[in-house]
Structure formats: structure tokens, C-alpha cells
Amino acid sequence: MRYCMGVDVGGTSVKLGLFETEGKLLDKWEIPTRKENHGEQILPDVAASILEKLEERKIRRKDVAGVGMGIPAPVDSEGVVQQTANVGWGYKEVTRELSELLDGMRVEAGNDANVAAMGEMWLGAGRGEKNVVMVTLGTGVGGGVIVNGHMIVGQHGAGGEIGHICVNREEEDACGCGLHGCLEQYASATGIAKLARKALSGEHEETVLHGEPSAKDVFDAVKAGDALATRIADEFGRYLGAALASLAVVVDPAVFVIGGGVSKAGPVLIPFVEKEFQKRAFFANKDTKIVLAELGNDAGICGAARLILN
Structure with missing residues (x-):
């Protein structure tokens, strides 16, 4: 079985989901968005939550295709954010940082509205x-x-x-x-x-x-x-x-x-x-x-x- 993770960063909470790669949602949960100190704890919190869920579910990291992330800001093709309005980040290399926190796991990121559109295309009204x-x-x-x-x-x-x-x-x-x-x-x-x-x-x-x-x-x-x-x-x-x-x-x-x-x-x-x-x-x-x-x-x-x- 292969898995992938979805992360939706919001101003109040971060939503996370565990999926089979065929599209079945297996679990979803939320953690608080800790915006203090320019949001320095957001990515470490996300990484810790993901690793905890994999441990809970007894899923091996090699069976996870990667982690995708939606962010409330423009995100370039390299997964870099210049500034966010709602989570406290300035310039941030989101995909690189989260990947390092996850010991090299693949990470992709996009603007939250674009990512939501991708979700509706995959499993929703645009299916x-x-x-x-x-x-x-x-x-x-x-x-x-x-x-x-x-x-x-x-x-x-x-x-x-x-x-x-x-x-x-x-x-x-x-x-x-x-x-x-x-x-x-x-x-x-x-x-x-x-x-x-x-x-x-x-x-x-x-x-x-x-x-x-x-x-x-x-x-x-x-x-x-x-x-x-x-x-x-x-x-x-x-x-x-x-x-x-x-x-x-x-x-x-x-x-x-x-x-x-x-x-x-x-x-x-x-x-x-x-x-x-x-x-x-x-x-x-x-x-x-x-x-x-x-x-x-x-x-x-x-x-x-x-x-x-x-």
C-alpha cells in the first residue's frame, strides 16, 4: 500500500490528511497554527504531527510517496514563499525546510486556493x-x-x-x-x-x-x-x-x-x-x-x- 499526506495551513489551524494514493481519505486531523515568532514553529509542528501519525498507523516512511502542502500566499515553483498575510512568515523555503524536518521525504507546496482547485478536480465537483x-x-x-x-x-x-x-x-x-x-x-x-x-x-x-x-x-x-x-x-x-x-x-x-x-x-x-x-x-x-x-x-x-x- 502507498500513501500520501495533505497539509492545509490556515491562520487558526493546520488541517492534515492521510490518503491512499488512489484517493481514499484514511484519516484527518488538525493542529493549532502557532504564529508567534514569525510562525517559526509551524513547520516543526507539522512534521512532528505527520511522524506521530505514521507511527500511530504503523506506516513505514518508505511507503509514503510524499507530503503536499497548501499555503495562504503565493508560492513559486520551487516551493518558496516571499511573504504571508496570515501565518507570520516572511521569506521561507517551505518545501526544503519541511523535507529536512521529515528526513528527506518528498514535499510539494502550492497556494491554498490553487491547491483547493486541485482537490476539487481530483475528488470533488471537477472529478x-x-x-x-x-x-x-x-x-x-x-x-x-x-x-x-x-x-x-x-x-x-x-x-x-x-x-x-x-x-x-x-x-x-x-x-x-x-x-x-x-x-x-x-x-x-x-x-x-x-x-x-x-x-x-x-x-x-x-x-x-x-x-x-x-x-x-x-x-x-x-x-x-x-x-x-x-x-x-x-x-x-x-x-x-x-x-x-x-x-x-x-x-x-x-x-x-x-x-x-x-x-x-x-x-x-x-x-x-x-x-x-x-x-x-x-x-x-x-x-x-x-x-x-x-x-x-x-x-x-x-x-x-x-x-x-x-
């Missing part, structure tokens, strides 16, 4: 396909692009930063990245909430929305047939659908997988995106599927493990 784009709609908008089964990393490790496609050249407010009119300003949870506040600030019909509604409130109201909420969802769908049409003509995926917290609204959000996508898509891309992610919080460990099998 059976080799060309997949995942869009994660959370506090921000992240993304991962898989072409012919391989992640698009790019020169600077920033391939797949879908949230910073410009979708509104007239926007005066700045995105968190410093640019203006980014997709993240309209399709993230915070962006949808902002669209809702704007809609409520003007004259409008009766609505169940009030105060400062969240993205969840908006889509709950859509499900209840609320007209104003439906208009807000239409606006969200116009921005996201247009961005996906632009992406499709560049990377030509078989499927767009929509994940992240906003996707928990369920199938109700897909038609809003499909409507604008079909309106704007190049004719060769019109049969591209738009579906909801399936793996939830396991996407990261699944995709990280899959890095080892490429």
Missing part, C-alpha cells in the same frame, strides 16, 4: 476533468486554475488571483489590494453586503432586508422571493459571470467550481452567474459548466495530497 477553474467566494475572492491537470502558478506564484480581475473601471472605492473595480469588491461576502447596503440606501420596494444584511441574508431573501434581494443577486451575477467569461476564453475550462462561504447559499446562486456568463461567453465556451464545490473544508488537504501524485 474526471483536467481543466478546472475554482472560484472561492469568502471574505475575499480567491481562485485556482488547473490546465491539463496542473496548477497555473505563474512567474510570481500569483496565477489564479481571480479576485483581482477588474470588472468595473468606474469604481472609485479601492479594493484591499489597492486597485479599483476588482471582482472581490462585488462577488465576495463583503462585496455582496456592500451591494446590499447601497441598494438599501436608495428608494426601493418593500424588502425583508434591513440594517446591514450579510451575503447569507441576501440569498435567504432571494429564496423567499424578495425583489430587492433578487436585484442584488443579479448585480453579483453580472460581475462574476462576466469575469468567468473572460477567464474561459483564456484557459477554456470544462467546469467552473464555485466554493467558499458564499457558495453555502446553495444552487440558488448559480443561475445568476450562468445568465451573465452565457450572455458574454465566446461561442466555444458556452457549454462550460458552473457548479458548486463538493469537498468543503477538505478541499485543501485533498488537493495538497494530489500535488504529490503529479
